[in-house]
Amino acid sequence: MNMNNELDAAFSDLLAARCTPDVVRLIDSGNSAGTNTLWQHLEDSGFLDALVPEDQGGAGLALRDVLGLVQACGQHALPLPFAETMAARAVCALAGQAAPIGPVALDAVARWLPADTLRTLQATLNAGLIAGAGTRVLQLSLDHAQQRVQFGKPIGSFQAVQHQLAVMAEQASSARMAAQLAFSSFTHLPQPLLAAMAMTVAGEAANTLVSGSHAVHGAIGITAEYELQLYTRRLLAWRTAAGSPAYWSQQVAAHWLQAGGCDTVNFALHAFEQAAT
Structure with missing residues (x-):
């Protein structure tokens, strides 16, 4: 280890x-x-x-x-x-x-710290928090789908629920990868472009994970006695605490324009070059 x-x-x-x-x-x-x-x-x-x-x-x-x-x-x-x-x-x-x-x-x-740097750092931290909570929300939903029985079968055997869980798994994975991107810095501060890209993805993932998990859980998910709402309330707060996903996508677009409006592949290479510096 x-x-x-x-x-x-x-x-x-x-x-x-x-x-x-x-x-x-x-x-x-x-x-x-x-x-x-x-x-x-x-x-x-x-x-x-x-x-x-x-x-x-x-x-x-x-x-x-x-x-x-x-x-x-x-x-x-x-x-x-x-x-x-x-x-x-x-x-x-x-x-x-x-x-x-x-x-x-x-x-x-x-x-x-300059205001923009402070906001970028907060966004990076939020992306990491979303990635962690998203993983937990997915696991809670998987466990519930295996344990909750309707019509004599676990609800996880129904195609509609399986589809919901598959979308959630995809979004949880996207949030984790986004956080890895934001946290790739060799210093205590993130690269602005990478942070913006990360919160664009993680913020949208948070919304999907919240709605999907509550759809899988039904009414029990919002009860104070159940664990799920401890995470989904925080996911909704973190996704906008440093700016909405729309705001961060605008920041990505601004970086793209600064890079000369290059094609997507070269822009991605530009982002990873920033991570390496």
């Missing part, structure tokens, strides 16, 4: 133990004790300093190394801004500033 896999597995195990659906519901209800306890576990783990340079007490990782951490936040519906705080600490460290105490939104470091 390589270092990234070990890192991802350790963080996922931490969230599996400490960020259960019951804890998520507790924090969503405004319980400050639950918030403080979970945040202390995250603080003690050291993962929040993953992007901080080694000579400043961090792990010195780049965006490409922490995608698994951000996806795990989505997979466990983490109700605290771990990804944003991790990124904010890196921005502060590289600006020679002390990091804010406790959980923060990226707006807390707005003075040290």
Whole structure:
């Protein structure tokens, strides 16, 4: 197992133990004790300093190394801004500033990043969160389709449900690939074009995953006692938190025009060349 896999597995195990659906519901209800306890576990783990340079007490990782951490936040519906705080600490460290105490939104470091860069970073983090939550939503839907019986058969045996699940699987895969694209940077900041491409895809995938999962689950999916709504509410929030998919597709078009309106193949090569720099 390589270092990234070990890192991802350790963080996922931490969230599996400490960020259960019951804890998520507790924090969503405004319980400050639950918030403080979970945040202390995250603080003690050291993962929040993953992007901080080694000579400043961090792990010195780049965006490409922490995608698994951000996806795990989505997979466990983490109700605290771990990804944003991790990124904010890196921005502060590289600006020679002390990091804010406790959980923060990226707006807390707005003075040290241009507005467009800040928005692009938020979009990248959201793409990773969508990828993680999308994987979980798909699994919940597959499990439900195998367990729910109608007319003497699991509903997963019906062609209409199978089609819905197939579309969801395609979109979940698209979201994961989009996140990989956004997180391909060797620094703590993403490439604007790649982030725009990623959120265009991930944002649309989120919408399809939400509608598809609730169609498969029926009324039970929106009940407070059931897990699904913990994820779908967040998917809908993340898909527009830094701009709608339409906004990000416009940014892709702007980059295309800047590249001289080149053909699609050359434009794709241009995007991957940016990822390598």
